[in-house]
Amino acid sequence: xxxxxxxxxxxxxxxxxxxxxxxxxxxxxxxxLGHQVIENExxxxxxxxxxxxxxAEGFVDRKKLGSRVFGRPEELSALEEMIHPGVNRETTxxxxxxxxxxxxxxxxxxxxxxxFKALDAVIVVQAPFFLRLLRAKKRDKLPWADLIxxxxxxxxxxxxxxxxxxxIYRVKNTSCFGxxxxxxxxxxxxxxxxxxxxxGITGK
Numbered sequence: 001x002x003x004x005x006x007x008x009x010x011x012x013x014x015x016x017x018x019x020x021x022x023x024x025x026x027x028x029x030x031x032x033l034g035h036q037v038i039e040n041e042x043x044x045x046x047x048x049x050x051x052x053x054x055x056a057e058g059f060v061d062r063k064k065l066g067s068r069v070f071g072r073p074e075e076l077s078a079l080e081e082m083i084h085p086g087v088n089r090e091t092t093x094x095x096x097x098x099x100x101x102x103x104x105x106x107x108x109x110x111x112x113x114x115x116f117k118a119l120d121a122v123i124v125v126q127a128p129f130f131l132r133l134l135r136a137k138k139r140d141k142l143p144w145a146d147l148i149x150x151x152x153x154x155x156x157x158x159x160x161x162x163x164x165x166x167x168i169y170r171v172k173n174t175s176c177f178g179x180x181x182x183x184x185x186x187x188x189x190x191x192x193x194x195x196x197x198x199x200g201i202t203g204k
Contacts, residue, residue, distance in 0.1 A: 001102035002118055006110035007125030008154045010135040012173030016125050017106040019188045028094050030107035037086040044082050088114035121167045121195045127174055
């Protein structure tokens with residue numbers, strides 16, 4: 001059983017991933033995997049984007065790299081051509097090694113993953129725009145204008161899943177504490193029950 005986890009920028013995908021892991025479902029964090037691939041492809045990246053994308057320790061500064069390609073389709077396409085093949089190879093290898101009855105792939109660009117067509121179910125994590133904006137400010141500490149542009153750049157996000165035949169479950173992650181978090185836990189339990197009983201309803 002292969003489950004996908006996705007959602008817009010700072011929707012709270014990692015909390016949902018954590019809840020699955022606590023229920024003995026291993027989760028691959030594709031974003032972290034991408035960080036590893038970036039270092040593996042560092043020489044290519046330096047040749048394309050310049051040595052000023054490195055930090056003081058000699059590693060690729062992902063924020064600098066992100067700012068270099070954001071809003072520049074040609075540069076973004078070049079970056080993806082360098083990174084996505086390696087990420088997809090590692091994703092496929094991780095899934096093939098799994099011995100558990102179920103596993104999950106957590107990815108912002110889930111529709112671009114090599115695992116996408118093999119998914120049995122997708123959990124789409126959602127949160128209001130302004131809550132995601134506050135989370136992004138706290139986590140990434142970027143200027144407000146840059147954060148708003150990033151959030152607005154995902155306007156077509158839901159279209160990637162609107163016609164998907166795989167069972168899709170939408171989860172609202174409005175908080176990490178108190179009542180909202182308990183509600184999220186219960187929602188995840190309901191979803192997993194549906195998935196494993198093969199009673200899922202597409203779009204629910």
